[in-house]
Amino acid sequence: MTAPRPPRATARRAVDADAEPEKRRAILHAAVRVFAEKGYHGCRIADVARAAGVAYGLVYHYFRNKDELLESVFAEQWTILINALKAIDEGPGTASDKIAGVCSFVLDVYKTAPTAVRVLILEVTRTPNALRAGSTPQTFATAVGILADLVRRGQERGELRSDLEPVVAAAAVLGALEMTLTGLVMGIVRPGPPSEDEIDRVKDQLVAMVLAGLRGQAR
């Protein structure tokens, strides 16, 4: 999930000066879980603290208030996604490969960390304005932007149809991805939590559909 960092020269001192305190991490992770479970307003600080196994007040030691905590949750999740998008973008392959890669990435992460993905994708656009002001809108735009660039270059190389505005195409792809996920999560595709196989099958269909949509038929 996190890009592989270059190994340290010296292995000692895992805890360095600017390292993030362990409990801060615990709180952040707990927040993701609780948030995913209960949504923005259902997510009580007390719940987060309990889930993280820390005292109530410690949350306020690390985060100014509830909004800042949840902003941090978003920021972190988006950072992960955006880094992944960038890595895919800068990697090898055709535009089609990369778009397929994006779909795969999201659905693969979903397999291992469904709650995180739910938070990331489902809650983005429905958070209160106050929060959005913090970080989300730009980050959302950034994610769309990366995808749009990808589409644009595919168009320039004649790989993708050129009668679509890149941003529009990017948004549509992201939306298809999100709602498919939602359908999976909500048990609309098939009741109950989806199996890995099922996720893969859906992934293939999604990729096929998306690519066909972006290439368009010659007719």
Place this chain on the structure above:
Amino acid sequence: MTAPRPPRATARRAVDADAEPEKRRAILHAAVRVFAEKGYHGCRIADVARAAGVAYGLVYHYFRNKDELLESVFAEQWTILINALKAIDEGPGTASDKIAGVCSFVLDVYKTAPTAVRVLILEVTRTPNALRAGSTPQTFATAVGILADLVRRGQERGELRSDLEPVVAAAAVLGALEMTLTGLVMGIVRPGPPSEDEIDRVKDQLVAMVLAGLRGQAR
């Protein structure tokens, strides 16, 4: 305190017996606006009452509680959408025509009632479970179901590619529609509120993309 009002000239009362009271409508409409503006939890009864220009308590005269009010909002909006989908579904034309019709319908409604559309589409999956139990989940499933049927018949008639599960395809189409809308609303496609022309342009691109995706590659 309240001055006695002059009695009505005509005995309309009997006729209005089962008509929806004007103030109930006002409350419902206000709820849509406030809900769209602030989201589920940010939407306070006091806000709705103020926006509707009625007294606080009247909301509780017409609705048992907040959840019932918001359920009603959803129910109303979904009913409109589902009726439209059914009408399109049952109307004439190929599956492609109908899918294009759905996209057109949603984006056209958006032109005249953007907030309502936002509520309808954006808030569906993020409302508390309590609410979903009420009406939303089924309705959401219903909408997806209609679209899926449409896809299925298209496949049976050889019009659409048959390597996609209808529900998956339906979800993807709905998602593409929703996120494109979101992009428009959030000013990601172009800053500022979109013009009608712009919405139409986006609509054409969306339809082209979606149909290509559902038909498969020309190869």
Place this chain on the structure above:
Amino acid sequence: MTAPRPPRATARRAVDADAEPEKRRAILHAAVRVFAEKGYHGCRIADVARAAGVAYGLVYHYFRNKDELLESVFAEQWTILINALKAIDEGPGTASDKIAGVCSFVLDVYKTAPTAVRVLILEVTRTPNALRAGSTPQTFATAVGILADLVRRGQERGELRSDLEPVVAAAAVLGALEMTLTGLVMGIVRPGPPSEDEIDRVKDQLVAMVLAGLRGQAR
């Protein structure tokens, strides 16, 4: 205490449109008591509500928050004092009479409403800045100003010594009044709550001292 309003033509309807709600008054009065008893920070909203015999939330129905409540307490008390000062100022008598009248007024009110006086006099200058910004500083200045005017006119008429700046003299008089009261309240003059006789005796001494100070000896 409140200036007598012109009697209404019709005696009915004691509760008119702009009348202050009874419970609001109850809360305000309770606030004075609790505030006097426990000071600014010791004064909990819960205490005030209980003392007023109303529900917790009602306090917030009438006052935006704690600060606004306490500001109102101040404003009310000061209004009473300032009105009394003005009445004395505009009444008949020499400057000496009026100054004696002011001392008498304060100590007399103290006899009947000791807590109110304590709040008014003791807490004025020690309230957090936030509160002062609200109302107190101007009002305090106003009270001093009225006294200073009184002194000035006494000087102009040759009744009081003219080698004192009116504001300085006014502040000193007010201070002597306050601290004497404090001494009485804190049992420094004599242990236990002071009797009415005692208050009168102290009053006489105070007046004698203050007037002598403001007249100065010719020597």
Place this chain on the structure above:
Amino acid sequence: MTAPRPPRATARRAVDADAEPEKRRAILHAAVRVFAEKGYHGCRIADVARAAGVAYGLVYHYFRNKDELLESVFAEQWTILINALKAIDEGPGTASDKIAGVCSFVLDVYKTAPTAVRVLILEVTRTPNALRAGSTPQTFATAVGILADLVRRGQERGELRSDLEPVVAAAAVLGALEMTLTGLVMGIVRPGPPSEDEIDRVKDQLVAMVLAGLRGQAR
């Protein structure tokens, strides 16, 4: 983390054994400032630590708790005042001289340490009971007592009028002193922080007024 400091050249340490640690002083001084600025309840331990430039926990190393810290602040300030009063009391001169001396002392100290004086004089009577139990009430009474003694001896020597109870007179003098100071501090006498000259001018007027008040009219 803290770099090792060079050892002292001279073995002063033994001598300093019972000396007050430098950081303790820093905390105490910081407490005076913060306390003066924000009042008892507005004064947070964190603020004091920050103002003193020491770690949070160190405050608790030197003081058992917040109350003890603030008691120490009071105790220190009052000790200074009471010592000065005693020195003046036991020194040479008439009662009038001594009373003038007290006024001068307070206003002179105010010139060099305005915040300390404010704390000392302004906060005395408004601190929570808990604190008073510690030290303040007695000390306050002590200060008044010394002044009262001074007045009594002046009366016995026929220097001051004898129709005043010494405690009452003492309280009034202290009050006049305090409120004049307050007026100065709050910019009621003249806007902005007072100049030294201004303080001196006010002092002369105050002394003249107080002495006239205590001597009574020659009649």
Place this chain on the structure above:
DNA sequence: AATGAATGAGCTTTCATTCAT
């Protein structure tokens, strides 16, 4: 001696809901 993370009781504030008029 010195540090600052960690704790949790206590208070303020919000807001859905009720109810008397």
Place this chain on the structure above:
DNA sequence: CATGAATGAAAGCTCATTCAT
């Protein structure tokens, strides 16, 4: 029908105090 005052549970936030290092 209509009103809005009244209620109180629930949640956010603060800050004195403790403790491991």
